Amino acid sequence: MVLSIAMCLISFSGFACADVFYSCDYINIASTDCSRFSDDITCGTNLVTYKNKCEFSKAHCADNSINLKHYGPCNGADGTTSSPVDAAGAEVVFDFMCTSLSHISCTPGGSKVCASNGRIYENYCEYEKAKCTHRELNVLDCQI
Template sequence: MWKLIVFCCLVAVCLSQTAVDLTIICKYVSILNCNLFANHEVCASNNITYDSHCMFSKAHCQDRNLHLTYNTSCSDAGHKDGGSHGSQTTYEFFCRNLLHTHCGTDMEIVCASDGKTYNNFCLFEKARCNDRNIFIKEYNACA
């Protein structure tokens, strides 16, 4: 089931080309057990401190107007560093997790705009996490 959900997320993101479909990313985030992630408190625009980027991402998926205000607790007035747009934070959280996911051996060869052939959507999406400008040119090996 887990592989199917990840695969569906990857396919949907790939099909969106340069735009990230946050709805699909949120489906992926919604099944994660945030207790498995290290606590790193973050403060959101609703002035609530979330225990981790996982918890923040789940909250952002419920309220797309929610953004990351500080990379620390809301009550830590002495050390407040910059925030970011909630969708960007959620996508970066997705990418960090995807980079640690085994892609498997499924062969769904794609040629990307970077001129590289990827053996499956998962490998392409990992590359896309590093360069969001790449997109699928064709569903064959690159010439």
């Protein structure tokens, strides 16, 4: 599953919004420093322990077969027992991006975005913020 979302490219030195769809680009940009994110230890289905959602997201974006096995560090029993979580990696990445996006203010301007809820958003950044809490939203073609 490839994560495809319209995203403001965010960095800690600022951000710029672009009117294109990105696939894990936010996670893979050089300015995304995972050490700046709080610890949130998870175990991947590849039996690697990740320090936080950023590190897990980078691994999933590099290999989309990696999913969340469970919260907490991997242990010796992980290879032999089923997991209570086994969440799709793309959902964890989406949650991570939404958390990051929630901490910034979208700059005005850019192309307006028509959404399936009937609203017209000022730009993709504002649309993505709304999509974080209403995941069923989709972009629609419309005349503005």
